[in-house]
Amino acid sequence: MISTRLTVHAAEPGPVIDRHIFGHFAEHLGRCIYDGLWVGEDSKVPNVRGWRSDLVAALKQIRIPNLRWPGGCYADDYHWRDGIGPREKRPRRVNAHWGGVVESNAVGTHEFLDLCEQLGCEPYLAGNVGSGTPRELREWVEYCNADAGMLAEERAANGRREPWKVRLWGIGNENWGCGGNMTPEQYAAELRRFSTYTRDFPGAPLLRVGCGANADDFRWTDVVMRDGAKNTFGHALMQGLSLHYYTLPGTWAKKHPATPFDESGWKSVMALGWKMDAIIRGHRAVMDRYDPAGNVGMVVDEWGAWYEVEPGTNPGFLYQQQTVRDAVLAALTLNIFINHCERVRIANLAQTVNVLQAVALTEEGGGRLVLTPTFDVFGLYLPHYDARRLPVHSDAALRQHDGLSYPVVSATASLAADGSVTVTLCNTDGTAPAAIALTLAGRAASLRAAKVIVAPELTACNTFDRPRTIDTRNLDGVQVKNGEVALTLPPGSVASLHFA
Numbered sequence: 108m109i110s111t112r113l114t115v116h117a118a119e120p121g122p123v124i125d126r127h128i129f130g131h132f133a134e135h136l137g138r139c140i141y142d143g144l145w146v147g148e149d150s151k152v153p154n155v156r157g158w159r160s161d162l163v164a165a166l167k168q169i170r171i172p173n174l175r176w177p178g179g180c181y182a183d184d185y186h187w188r189d190g191i192g193p194r195e196k197r198p199r200r201v202n203a204h205w206g207g208v209v210e211s212n213a214v215g216t217h218e219f220l221d222l223c224e225q226l227g228c229e230p231y232l233a234g235n236v237g238s239g240t241p242r243e244l245r246e247w248v249e250y251c252n253a254d255a256g257m258l259a260e261e262r263a264a265n266g267r268r269e270p271w272k273v274r275l276w277g278i279g280n281e282n283w284g285c286g287g288n289m290t291p292e293q294y295a296a297e298l299r300r301f302s303t304y305t306r307d308f309p310g311a312p313l314l315r316v317g318c319g320a321n322a323d324d325f326r327w328t329d330v331v332m333r334d335g336a337k338n339t340f341g342h343a344l345m346q347g348l349s350l351h352y353y354t355l356p357g358t359w360a361k362k363h364p365a366t367p368f369d370e371s372g373w374k375s376v377m378a379l380g381w382k383m384d385a386i387i388r389g390h391r392a393v394m395d396r397y398d399p400a401g402n403v404g405m406v407v408d409e410w411g412a413w414y415e416v417e418p419g420t421n422p423g424f425l426y427q428q429q430t431v432r433d434a435v436l437a438a439l440t441l442n443i444f445i446n447h448c449e450r451v452r453i454a455n456l457a458q459t460v461n462v463l464q465a466v467a468l469t470e471e472g473g474g475r476l477v478l479t480p481t482f483d484v485f486g487l488y489l490p491h492y493d494a495r496r497l498p499v500h501s502d503a504a505l506r507q508h509d510g511l512s513y514p515v516v517s518a519t520a521s522l523a524a525d526g527s528v529t530v531t532l533c534n535t536d537g538t539a540p541a542a543i544a545l546t547l548a549g550r551a552a553s554l555r556a557a558k559v560i561v562a563p564e565l566t567a568c569n570t571f572d573r574p575r576t577i578d579t580r581n582l583d584g585v586q587v588k589n590g591e592v593a594l595t596l597p598p599g600s601v602a603s604l605h606f607a
């Protein structure tokens with residue numbers, strides 16, 4: 108049995124945990140858009156204007172705050188004009204990045220922004236820098252955001268009179284790789300140019316996200332912050348800088364499967380997942396040097412587990428199953444974002460459905476839908492949206508694996524506007540339960556709910572036949588005595604405690 112003592116300082120609220128760190132990402136990749144979110148208006152699967160209703164309802168349940176689109180690597184190969192106007196006239200192009208399939212462009216700007224309206228979330232559009240032009244991006248912004256002028260008229264002719272006033276714009280994606288293989292110096296120059304032409308239209312100030320580093324490439328951040336953050340007159344050219352880091356056990360050439368895995372496979376994901384903390388610390392230090400006031404937010408717009416694809420599926424489609432190991436990874440990662448929420452303002456799980464660490468999987472051809480353990484984690488973290496972070500002091504031991512360390516118990520806490528306190532915690536040990544002694548300092552502990560995500564065995568999955576094998580249940584046996592809360596976290600689990 109592991110023993111961990113936690114003290115939550117309930118009377119010392121800190122910075123706001125921006126709800127946008129619980130964001131999502133949908134790329135034209137595999138079955139994320141087509142045969143995932145989008146089934147088309149004529150499908151037998153219930154849909155609203157082509158968007159799958161059960162999936163929309165599920166995503167509304169976790170109140171997704173923003174959705175990034177159309178990529179990913181696809182973004183720097185995407186020309187937005189391909190996706191407007193009558194569908195039957197839209198060009199059919201090869202999606203060269205992802206499986207070489209023919210892209211019908213049935214989903215374009217109007218459809219995607221309709222999805223965001225159905226979801227009640229903010230769109231986050233990724234612009235094309237790698238193969239596009241400043242003019243193309245400038246016109247996309249104007250098409251979406253202008254009240255008047257020929258692009259607003261074209262938008263109206265295509266069925267939308269009111270501008271969408273899209274706030275979140277990415278200036279390229281992975282321009283150090285699939286987005287043009289640029290050096291940071293080249294990218295900083297492109298950022299200056301592209302950013303200049305992404306205009307604020309009336310009532311629609313933009314939050315421009317510059318392309319940030321791949322994992323721990325701190326030099327990239329250094330150069331882009333130095334050369335790309337401001338123009339010669341000191342005006343901001345970006346309000347956010349991205350970061351991509353995937354938890355990828357194995358190597359790019361030989362990735363581990365999502366399941367089964369052994370003890371070492373479990374630990375690899377915990378250790379590689381917790382590496383996100385060191386990576387964010389490194390980039391934060393560089394950003395703090397150039398921007399001590401914190402004007403440029405860190406935007407971790409791609410994160411999650413990346414495994415070998417499921418046997419028999421297209422390697423270019425990145426379809427993978429999930430276990431409770433991924434739920435613990437999601438909790439660890441969200442805890443890291445919360446711990447760094449002074450700088451981390453937006454984050455996007457990769458990707459929403461049928462791709463990488465999805466929150467949902469659908470049967471091919473539009474059949475059944477299953478929610479993954481990661482979906483449940485987002486459910487437990489809902490009370491943290493826009494709440495104020497509370498300091499948590501923990502004596503959790505550090506575990507070592509392959510030269511990396513990670514905490515055996517990770518916990519975060521927040522104070523919501525209604526005065527309630529939520530503590531989210533996970534046990535990263537896959538075999539031993541963790542006895543937690545938790546003190547809520549500065550207020551009486553009146554426990555309202557205790558929930559836990561557990562699996563019958565570590566390698567179990569939610570399947571179409573057994574969709575709730577891994578589920579959120581009440582956490583039994585929580586005792587509150589003299590202001591101290593005692594509970595036991597099952598091995599490999601994620602939990603939340605809610606105090607009124």
Ligand code: AHR
Binds near residue numbers: 409
């Ligand atoms: O999420 C899958 C891919 O991973 C994205 O397209 C790209 O940005 C990253 O390399």
